[in-house]
Amino acid sequence: MANGSLITDELRKLIGVTLETIVFKVEEGAIQRYAQAIGDPNPLYNDPDFASKTKYGRLLTPPGFTGWPVKAGRLSDRLLESLLKAGAPSRLLDGGVEFEFIEPVGAGDVLTATTKIANMTERETRLGKTMFTTLETTFVNKKGNVALKGRSAFILF
Amino acid sequence: MSKQVCYDDVEVGTEITPLAKVATTRMLVQWAGASGDFNPLHYDDDFAKAMGVGAPIVHGALKRAWLGHLMTDWIGEQGKLKKLSCQYRGMDYPRKMKTREEPHDGETWWCKGKVTKKYEQGGEHLVECEIWVENGKGEKTTPGSALVALPTRKRK
Structure with missing residues (x-):
């Protein structure tokens, strides 16, 4: 870190590398509990009978539902550990998130979530x-279709 | 459900029907369980103090989920939410509970938004919106944006 940069060569090597792949099944009960915690009474997320008669044919997930427990797309302990090992600062704040929704996700769907580090920047x-x-x-x-994409920003200092 | 909003009905500046939310300590526990985010920052006083935020704070992801609720309510059954983003800029503190079900008086949060752009692309009628969560002081603690496709009454 002769130039005082937080982004070490070790960290730079992690950019673009797939760090984690998780396969999970979307559970009906998890969707309902998630919708209830938001306070969203939409029957598409709460009422399996209603949802089964719609074009979706199953309980739908509210936007941004990414499984339970939500590990996919989050900075999990394992991911954080790889960053720390490579010399990243240890204090962490959640910066924000960006979702792109492509296909509906509903109860019973099996999703494969692949997470990589898209970029790293630094500033004072x-x-x-x-x-x-x-x-x-x-x-x-x-x-085999991309159902959604998520980008999450993390602030390390 | 309210009546379906159409592409033809909205202009730049059109307001999205606001949605009120009250964050409570009880709700944060429920969200922790439902989302699987068990960070003590959101329920442990001592830990939150040690982290320098003073007291347990509302999960950023819960505020993001509120904004999802705002948008899907507004676009209705025939609308399609294509993109949603937000930034966790400001901290929010939940109301404490007075009874098992009722919170104390205090802050109400409003999810709000307005249309910033409308255009047709690839056969879709797209609308971009600026959205945010506003706290009791009127501060936008969670600004963001959304892209939706709306139905149209026009016949081609």
């Missing part, structure tokens, strides 16, 4: 020297 902020990392997760359904 009121927190001091601060590193910004974006994780990109692609969720592929059983048909």
Whole structure:
């Protein structure tokens, strides 16, 4: 870190590398509990009978539901550990998120979530020297189609 | 459900029907369980103090989910939410509980938004929106944006 950069060569090597692949099944009860916690009474997320008669044919997930427990697309302990090992600062804040919804996701769907580090930048902020990392997760359904994509920003300082 | 909003009905500046939310300590526990986010930052006073935020704070992801609720309510059955993004800029503190079900008086959060752009592309009628969660002081703690496709009454 002779030049004082937070982004070490070790960290730079992680950019673009797939760090985690998770396969999970979307559970009906998990969708309902998620919708209830948001306070969203939409029958598409809450009422399996109603949902089964719609064009979707099954309980739908509210936008941004990414499985339970939500590991996919989050900075899991394992991911954080790889960053720390490569020399990243250890204090962490959630910066924000960006979703692209391509196909509906519903109860019974099996998704394969692949997470990689899309980029890393750094700048001086009121927190001091601060590193910004974006994780990109692609969720592929059983048909082999990308159902959604998520980008999450993390602030390390 | 309210009546279906159509592409033809919206212009730049059109307001999205606001949605009120009250974050409570009880709701944060429920969200932790439903989302699987068990970070003590959102329920443990001592831990939250040690992390420098003073007291347990509302999950950013819950506010993001509220914005999802705002948009899917507004676009109705025939609308399609294509993109949703937000930034966790400001911290929010939940109301504490007075009884098992009822929170104390205090802050109400409003999810709001307005149309910033409308255009046709690839056979879809697209609408871009600026959205945000506003706290009791009127501060936008969670600004974001959304892209939706709406039905149209026009016949080609």
